[in-house]
Amino acid sequence: MLARTDVDRRTGDERPVVTVPLRIQDDGAWLSVDDQRRVGVGELWRFYDPGFCDCDLADGVVENLVEPGVDGRTVEIRAVCQCIVCGTKATTDWLPVGRIVDGEWRDIDREGLLLSNASRKRE
Amino acid sequence: MPTDVERWKSEVYGNEIRERLFEFAEKGWESIPEDERDAWFERFKWWGLYHQRNGQESYFMMRIGTPNGVLEPGQVRAVGEIADEFARGPGVNPEFGAAYADFTTRQSIQLHWIRLEDIPAIFEKLDEHGLSTQQACGDSWRNIVGCPVAGKDKHEHVDALPVALDLHDTYKGHEDHTNLPRKWKVSVTGCREGCGQGDINDLAFEPATKDGEKGFNIRVGGGLARNEPRLARDLDVFVTPDQAGEVGGALSALFRDYGDRENRYNARIKFLVDEWGAEKMRRVLQEEYVDWELPTAGEDLREEYSYNSGYATGGHSDHVGVHEQNDGNYYVGLDVLVGRMGAADVLELADLADEYGSGEVRLTQRQNAIVTDVPEENLDDLLAEDLLSDYSPDPHPFMRGSIACTGTEFCSLSIVETKNRQVRYARWLKENVELPEGVEDFHIHLSGCTASCAQPQIADVSLRGMKTRKNGEAVEALDIGLGGGLGENPQFADWVGQRVPVDEVPGAIANLLANFEDRREGDETFRTFVERLDEDELADLIEPEETDYEDPMMHNTKLTWYPYADEDDMDDSPAPARADGTPISSDD
Ligand code: HEM
Numbered sequence A: 001m002l003a004r005t006d007v008d009r010r011t012g013d014e015r016p017v018v019t020v021p022l023r024i025q026d027d028g029a030w031l032s033v034d035d036q037r038r039v040g041v042g043e044l045w046r047f048y049d050p051g052f053c054d055c056d057l058a059d060g061v062v063e064n065l066v067e068p069g070v071d072g073r074t075v076e077i078r079a080v081c082q083c084i085v086c087g088t089k090a091t092t093d094w095l096p097v098g099r100i101v102d103g104e105w106r107d108i109d110r111e112g113l114l115l116s117n118a119s120r121k122r123e
Numbered sequence B: 001m002p003t004d005v006e007r008w009k010s011e012v013y014g015n016e017i018r019e020r021l022f023e024f025a026e027k028g029w030e031s032i033p034e035d036e037r038d039a040w041f042e043r044f045k046w047w048g049l050y051h052q053r054n055g056q057e058s059y060f061m062m063r064i065g066t067p068n069g070v071l072e073p074g075q076v077r078a079v080g081e082i083a084d085e086f087a088r089g090p091g092v093n094p095e096f097g098a099a100y101a102d103f104t105t106r107q108s109i110q111l112h113w114i115r116l117e118d119i120p121a122i123f124e125k126l127d128e129h130g131l132s133t134q135q136a137c138g139d140s141w142r143n144i145v146g147c148p149v150a151g152k153d154k155h156e157h158v159d160a161l162p163v164a165l166d167l168h169d170t171y172k173g174h175e176d177h178t179n180l181p182r183k184w185k186v187s188v189t190g191c192r193e194g195c196g197q198g199d200i201n202d203l204a205f206e207p208a209t210k211d212g213e214k215g216f217n218i219r220v221g222g223g224l225a226r227n228e229p230r231l232a233r234d235l236d237v238f239v240t241p242d243q244a245g246e247v248g249g250a251l252s253a254l255f256r257d258y259g260d261r262e263n264r265y266n267a268r269i270k271f272l273v274d275e276w277g278a279e280k281m282r283r284v285l286q287e288e289y290v291d292w293e294l295p296t297a298g299e300d301l302r303e304e305y306s307y308n309s310g311y312a313t314g315g316h317s318d319h320v321g322v323h324e325q326n327d328g329n330y331y332v333g334l335d336v337l338v339g340r341m342g343a344a345d346v347l348e349l350a351d352l353a354d355e356y357g358s359g360e361v362r363l364t365q366r367q368n369a370i371v372t373d374v375p376e377e378n379l380d381d382l383l384a385e386d387l388l389s390d391y392s393p394d395p396h397p398f399m400r401g402s403i404a405c406t407g408t409e410f411c412s413l414s415i416v417e418t419k420n421r422q423v424r425y426a427r428w429l430k431e432n433v434e435l436p437e438g439v440e441d442f443h444i445h446l447s448g449c450t451a452s453c454a455q456p457q458i459a460d461v462s463l464r465g466m467k468t469r470k471n472g473e474a475v476e477a478l479d480i481g482l483g484g485g486l487g488e489n490p491q492f493a494d495w496v497g498q499r500v501p502v503d504e505v506p507g508a509i510a511n512l513l514a515n516f517e518d519r520r521e522g523d524e525t526f527r528t529f530v531e532r533l534d535e536d537e538l539a540d541l542i543e544p545e546e547t548d549y550e551d552p553m554m555h556n557t558k559l560t561w562y563p564y565a566d567e568d569d570m571d572d573s574p575a576p577a578r579a580d581g582t583p584i585s586s587d588d
């Protein structure tokens, strides 16, 4: 169970708003959000992460989901991916897969470019 | 922090789940509280029910555990009738029809499209026939595997069937062993061929002799899953058949107490053996779990192992064909391509077993079926039956060697389509590729992901689901491995071919066999041949190539609700559905 947090505009502090259970089910097969299946293995994700492999953009087959997390409204995942360009297989940095808006799940277009948490923060 | 799964298990697990299943069945799918679904689907596994993948909500895979693969007279018919009546859903498979049963690599049976509402009726029928789904999935003692002709084999070292059945009777439903950190797969082998495949199980009893007494050596910590394949490691312990049950329980208790419950990816006992080593494992077993002195290992028979080995030892590498039993009757092993049989064929198989044999049928770890106890005078009539032209006792090597897992048809973890693809591959290879002189065994195992349910790492050609881009489009692909096999010195395949688009794999196998023929020395087997080569040389043997093989499932079959539906879009999914099949509209 993870608390979704929001930023209190007045104080600038983060505060918990709604709790949404996020978990990885069936040994890494899919992400459950509120007991609903939302993201599964077998997708191809393009992401920018020089720490993952040497490609300008990694093009990774998602083999196993490892860990869910949240950053603000964004739901993130670390996953075991294999880059189909260079063959590197490793666990990714936190990648955004969806958003929780008013307690509801919104898919992020995962066929587009995914920016890892670290690279978003660097900008 | 304990995982969610451990928390759910500590609340409700084991036998009690059956009653809860019945309550949900009575009120229907929608009665499972929305915020408890993950928890209940995890628990249902213990009673053999696995929620099917995305797009197939409210439908379950049901696994029936048949210890040592033995189906007593009457049981095959019950399975066929259940498949025919209940294993029907909104999807129809173009190769196998609307209702079928799968024989698995752990000598179990899987049915698909099972509805929650039908479970009480199915369980009643299973009970009536002495069958059960208990612990067929989930974190506990799974179906016990072994040599499928135990007790009938002319050359066996020791009859392991009573031991397997005793373990089954003792540890199915045993309160102390209900809730283990992870699955617990046990193999009991008494034959000389190594058909129990102990090396890839969590706990293996293997035929041995100590001081003139016949019994078993013990190995622990094998398994194939998740890029972390391990061979079971020798504990240097010998047990008599009478002691096997107690020591098996002691090891299960050790696993229960010391296995990792914080991290499911590190929970299988193979990782505990990695951490401790076999010596410490033995010491803790002796000091804390067994109160008599464990003898050291006896003399084993591993040198003779031939099953899935690819060596020419003279022993058999599967159970297909007509073989004499120790009582003068015969067993007839039938090749069930990728382990799947239409419900009508299962019923026909039951008829044939009744008519020509004792009614018993046994399942093998190569996904095949054996009709046992056939008197010599019945053989010709049995062999002349129509069913045996589809499920042949003398199949073409490419048919005989094919194994495939469930894949994207039903499985959440899958990356690619599997069973139907392997059927297409086997047919194309049979039509187009000549095997080198004298090669009668050539095993191709296709698994849809790294969980390795089709045991790809111990085949001649290992295939594992992947993706790639071809002409810019995402397409299904396979990694190709070579060099795997069991036997005295088992080896896992090296993955020497990466992400080969699925339509280029048959061409790659054809080229591989041509290269083998060119460079073969004498009549060496494929396994012996690849053992001479290093990894680079192996990679050179594979030359992926388009041929006239066409693959209708190149696209991302995982994004469909059912790969073979006319309207296959996820949005066209008729699931979840009520007992009568009417869709339940979801809130989004
Ligand atoms: C979390 C999901 C799953 C995991 C991690 C998993 C993993 C495995 C592994 C590791 C094996 C045995 C290979 C070995 O000997 O080490 C196996 C067996 C098997 N699994 Fe899975 N599996 C999963 C789900 C499924 C599903 C959903 C299906 C079908 C709908 C399936 C079908 C099979 C079959 C046919 C076998 C072989 C026989 C048996 O266990 O009786 N698996 N699985």
Ligand code: SF4
Binding pocket: B405, B406, B407, B408, B411, B412, B413, B414, B415, B447, B448, B449, B450, B451, B452, B453, B454
């Ligand atoms: S190997 Fe993977 S795809 Fe195949 S049945 Fe097992 S978990 Fe599913």
Ligand SMILES: [Zn+2]
Binding pocket: A053, A054, A055, A057, A058, A059, A083, A084, A085, A086, A087, A088
């Ligand atoms: Zn890369």
